[in-house]
Amino acid sequence: MIQTTLFQLDDYGPWTVQPTPRSEMDLQVLQARLYANIAAFVGDREGYAFYTRGDNIIGITNGLDREEHERLQASLRNRYPVTVSFGIGTGETPRTALEAASTALQTAGSAQDETRTGVCRGKTLIEDRMKNGTSDENTVHVAHFDIESATEQFTDRLDAFETYTAIHRWCGSLARHLYRTHDALSFFVGGDNVVSICPAMDEQAYHDVIDHVTESVGIPFRVGVGAGRTAHKAGLAAKYGLERGRERKQPVVITEQPQTVSL
Numbered sequence: 001m002i003q004t005t006l007f008q009l010d011d012y013g014p015w016t017v018q019p020t021p022r023s024e025m026d027l028q029v030l031q032a033r034l035y036a037n038i039a040a041f042v043g044d045r046e047g048y049a050f051y052t053r054g055d056n057i058i059g060i061t062n063g064l065d066r067e068e069h070e071r072l073q074a075s076l077r078n079r080y081p082v083t084v085s086f087g088i089g090t091g092e093t094p095r096t097a098l099e100a101a102s103t104a105l106q107t108a109g110s111a112q113d114e115t116r117t118g119v120c121r122g123k124t125l126i127e128d129r130m131k132n133g134t135s136d137e138n139t140v141h142v143a144h145f146d147i148e149s150a151t152e153q154f155t156d157r158l159d160a161f162e163t164y165t166a167i168h169r170w171c172g173s174l175a176r177h178l179y180r181t182h183d184a185l186s187f188f189v190g191g192d193n194v195v196s197i198c199p200a201m202d203e204q205a206y207h208d209v210i211d212h213v214t215e216s217v218g219i220p221f222r223v224g225v226g227a228g229r230t231a232h233k234a235g236l237a238a239k240y241g242l243e244r245g246r247e248r249k250q251p252v253v254i255t256e257q258p259q260t261v262s263l
C-alpha cells in the first residue's frame, strides 16, 4: 500500500487576477516557496513531494499521519496569502492512491470554489488499517531514470532550449508509458532525471520500458530501482542502483537497501 497527498491551492486562478492581474514573477516566487516549504516538511518525514503544476503538488507521504498533515496546513495558513487544501489517498498502486487523493479533494469542492479553504480530506494508511484492516506492508518502489551522457549528447552540443524540449519529450513519453502500463507516477526532477513511484516490477519489465521509450524517442537511458518503507529509503536505494549501473554500464539495477543513509 502507498499513501499520496495532493496539495492544491484554493481558488488560486481567480486570486491571480484579483483585483487586477498579478505579476507573473511574484506568482512564480510564491509557487516556488510553497513547493520548498512542502518539500522540506514532507522530506524531513521521509516522504517525497513533486512540483508538478505549482498550484498542485503531489506528495508520496507514507509515514505522515493526519496530525502532521494538519500541522503543515496550519503553518502554510500562517505564511501564505492563499490557502492550500489537502487530499490524502491510499491504494495498491501509486496511480490508485493518487486517484483516491484526488477524489477526496474533488468531493470537498472545486479547485475554484471560494468557500473551500484549507480542507484536509481522505484517509491515511494508519486510518485505513484501523478501519479496514488493510495490510501494513507499505513498501514504496522508486525508479530513478537518467539519460546516458546527457551532457555530451545535449548540454554541450545543442542550445539550451533544444536540450530542454528534447528532455521534456523523453520525460513525457516515459511518464505516459509507465502510467498506462504499470500505474506508476513519474516526475521530472531536474537536469536529465525522472523519478517514478512504481508498483513492484521485475528487471525485465524495466528493460521493456527502456526499450519501448528509447525506440520511440531515440534517447538511451538507464534506471536504478529501490524499495523501502518510505520514499526516502526507496529513493536512496534507487540512487545507489543508478551509480552502480553507471559504473558497470548496466541499464537496469535493482538494489537492496543501502547500508548508509547519508545522502
Ligand SMILES: Nc1nc2c(ncn2[C@@H]2O[C@H](COP(=O)(O)OP(=O)(O)OP(=O)(O)O)[C@@H](O)[C@H]2O)c(=O)[nH]1
Pocket (backbone or CB within 6 Å): 146, 147, 148, 149, 150, 151, 152, 189, 190, 191, 192, 193, 239, 246
Ligand atoms: N534532481 C537530480 N538531478 C540530478 C541528479 N543527478 C544529476 N542530476 C542533474 O542531471 C544533470 C546531468 O548530470 P548527469 O546525469 O550526471 O550527467 P550525464 O552527462 O548524463 O552523465 P551520465 O549520467 O554519467 O551518463 C546535472 O547537471 C543535474 O542537473 C539527481 O540525483 N537528482
